[in-house]
Amino acid sequence: MKERVSILDGNTFLVSDQRGNIEPSFDFPTGLFSFDTRFISTWLLTLNGERLQALSIDDAQSYQTRYFLVPGEPTHYLDAKVSVIRSRSIGASFEEELTVLNHSVQEAEFTLRLDIGADFADLFEIKHQRHKKGRTTPTAGENELRLTYRRGGFHRETVISTSAPGEIDESGMTFRLRIGPHGEWTTRLHVAAVIYGARGEDIRATLPLGGHRTAAAIHAEQDELINQAPKLSCDCQSVSTAYRRSLNDLAALRYESIALGVRLLAAGLPWFMTLFGRDSIFTSLQALPFLPDLVPPTILMLAALQGSRLDDFRDEEPGKILHELRYGETTGFEEQPHSPYYGSADSTPLFVILLDEYERWTGDAALVRQLEFPARAALNWIDTYGDLLGTGYIWYQTRNPETGLKNQCWKDSWDSVSYRDGRLPEYPLATCELQGYAYDAKRRGARLARTFWNDPAYAERLEREAAALKERFNREFWIPEREYYAQALDPEGRHVDALSSNMGHLLWSGIVDEARAGLVVQHLLGPRLFSGWGIRTLADDQGRYNPIGYHVGTVWPFDNSIIAWGLWRYGFREEAGRICDAIIGASWYFEGRLPEAFAGYESDLTDYPVQYPTACSPQAWSAGTPLLLLRVMLGLDPQGEHLIIDPAVPDRMGRVELLDIPGRWGRVDALGRSRTPHEQHGAH
Known part of the structure; x- marks a missing residue:
């Protein structure tokens, strides 16, 4: 199994462990990065308080990855009653779809937790293990977590939203699930990394070649180049x-x-x-x-x-x-x-x-x-x-x-x-x-x-x-x-x-x-x-x-x-x-x-x-x-x-x-x- 898995689309890239998790690291830069700034430094998924293990990873495309996960430590005998699929893609933003599948014949309750953090570290700060000089402010809203970093005129922001209702706090999101027999639950998480310019505008939204591209658009563009x-x-x-x-x-x-x-x-x-x-x-x-x-x-x-x-x-x-x-x-x-x-x-x-x-x-x-x-x-x-x-x-x-x-x-x-x-x-x-x-x-x-x-x-x-x-x-x-x-x-x-x-x-x-x-x-x-x-x-x-x-x-x-x-x-x-x-x-x-x-x-x-x-x-x-x-x-x-x-x-x-x-x-x-x-x- 790979120790690290990455997805990228030029300006933006994400590096995680083999389970799709991101935890603060200075040995090797894991996280969501764009234009030399780390916009996500913690992205840790647990089910009923347990970390998940990867059965398989599909990373054939550079900008898409899918993880098939189960709770508990892997053993020779695995009879999981629940599994989780993490499907993620990256463009100017990062999107992750979480699907929880109940494999039992009984209705089941689960607590799905996603710990989220952003240190807004510069790549040079990661390399040289320097501390931040600005201030990060988290704001929990309805189905949205906003992490804002300011140092003088330097202003960056990470905005995480969910399509399914959950309990949003300043350090993550909690979803309390009740899933029927052989049923499933899904939410779509959207992460926007915002780079503010001198006039308060999102710089990437002004890029002439398109600040927000879909996976289909990325696929078409890469295929066009390769076909040449x-x-x-x-x-x-x-x-x-x-x-x-x-x-x-x-x-x-x-x-x-x-x-x-x-x-x-x-x-x-x-x-x-x-x-x-x-x-x-x-x-x-x-x-x-x-x-x-x-x-x-x-x-x-x-x-x-x-x-x-x-x-x-x-x-x-x-x-x-x-x-x-x-x-x-x-x-x-x-x-x-x-x-x-x-x-x-x-x-x-x-x-x-x-x-x-x-x-x-x-x-x-x-x-x-x-x-x-x-x-x-x-x-x-x-x-x-x-x-x-x-x-x-x-x-x-x-x-x-x-x-x-x-x-x-x-x-x-x-x-x-x-x-x-x-x-x-x-x-x-x-x-x-x-x-x-x-x-x-x-x-x-x-x-x-x-x-x-x-x-x-x-x-x-x-x-x-x-x-x-x-x-x-x-x-x-x-x-x-x-x-x-x-x-x-x-x-x-x-x-x-x-x-x-x-x-x-x-x-x-x-x-x-x-x-x-x-x-x-x-x-x-x-x-x-x-x-x-x-x-x-x-x-x-x-x-x-x-x-x-x-x-x-x-x-x-x-x-x-x-x-x-x-x-x-x-x-x-x-x-x-x-x-x-x-x-x-x-x-x-x-x-x-x-x-x-x-x-x-x-x-x-x-x-x-x-x-x-x-x-x-x-x-x-x-x-x-x-x-x-x-x-x-x-x-x-x-x-x-x-x-x-x-x-x-x-x-x-x-x-x-x-x-x-x-x-x-x-x-x-x-x-x-x-x-x-x-x-x-x-x-x-």
Whole structure:
């Protein structure tokens, strides 16, 4: 049985235990959330004073769940005289239908109690276990409980109503039931999470795409998006399962921005249900061959919120692309800098990379011309504010030592960058993959300048700078005695010499000298980094290695998908297939839904990939991973008005056929077959 069950529809999501209950927790955020605020922190159902146990859970849809419950502790012999069905759905509001069924031949009396509470905690308050500074006022009315939170101008409200009469008090609802033989009783509970604006209006009611959507409307919208994607037919069930789950999760993770009223991709549930620069860009790159319409809203939003000034609190700099956008209380009162926060050194070059890749795939020259100024500003940031030490590299060091991120690469936890012996370096740091992104951004920026901006002189300058960066990088980041690239340079220019997965991103960017690519691949797929389930973030003989450490030994599906793309770029098709095979094989054990990360244990030590305890699931760039792996396996690459298809399907996967791949060429089909007979991944 699952420990936690979640339902979501972009802006709003709910996380409960396997019985449908919510109780205050700071270990993992359970509750009803919307725009970074927890609107329900207690939702506990009892029958005659007893908690209920789940017989079964139906959670096939992302926005609907049904629980089949009975009283008492589960035993081998169960003869329940009563059962309860909880049917819930989520949109802009949360609805739950409670049905109590009397299975006896006698009339029976029951007391059904629902304890209700709302702490209105900000997600950052949950993470850091901070106490509230405002005041919550409960008001019990006729068939309605209203919970109101105020702190100055910050005003949120949870309104719970019931269709059946009950006894309403300030901490919940009680229903005293008399049900006839084989009879039933039902009530429908409606929970509205109200976000008040400066003028006292409910902000979500003003959203142009609709603040209050029915389950049918959500279903239709998600189906419309999924039906735009290519149709997959293949012999390997784990590939099919992962593909369908990915499309479903990407559809469910879309949310409506308060700022622009467009649908964007949230990064992941539960901690990251908002726009992230880096995550949104990587997910867009992964999904581009399948759902290209997801890209323009994201890239336009990132351009609209591009940094325009120096702001130490928010780590903002002119031309810089945001890291994270939040709407909660701690952001509103500037206790957190996320309005938005710009603490990532990679989102800016990645912005240029995505713009170019999007045009290569779709032929949308109008968007490239529209975003010329933001793209030039991003390229300028690389050489100015990005180059803190004036060495020609991107460095990072937060301007906000109190609440800013120490590490501003994709591995942004505090201990993710280290020397081999486990020591942590001083700042600023120049991690290796940032230089690869800068190299790729300059080369792609040159193509855009020459082809669309009518500026050949700028294009030539960018190409010269890219070539010089590649030459300097390969000279100064390479560790000859270890035959791999340093994870970073420290402020003195010394190698931060831990062996990590970062090198795979270098292959994707193209900055690696051809003569060294084979050595990089040997390390990536060698026993120190490759667990059998995927490539670890840190090699298992390094000082800080921990197979269940966030960025110091776990396997990240997104990371592996970018590495596989890099291996493909350098012609290591069989090796790329090993990664595809491993990650798709791992997805089988997660019912097709790859989590944010999983443990880095050796595959011969475990019969299945071990879950990372607080991993986000679903997470956008993990949902995008099977899509990018399909692109790699089928060798899909846009060249002018044509799509090159050069498949190299891993052994035992059999036939992989992708129909109606969208792009500037219209729609085309791709087919690949492995050289050896198909075997089911679940049998690994």
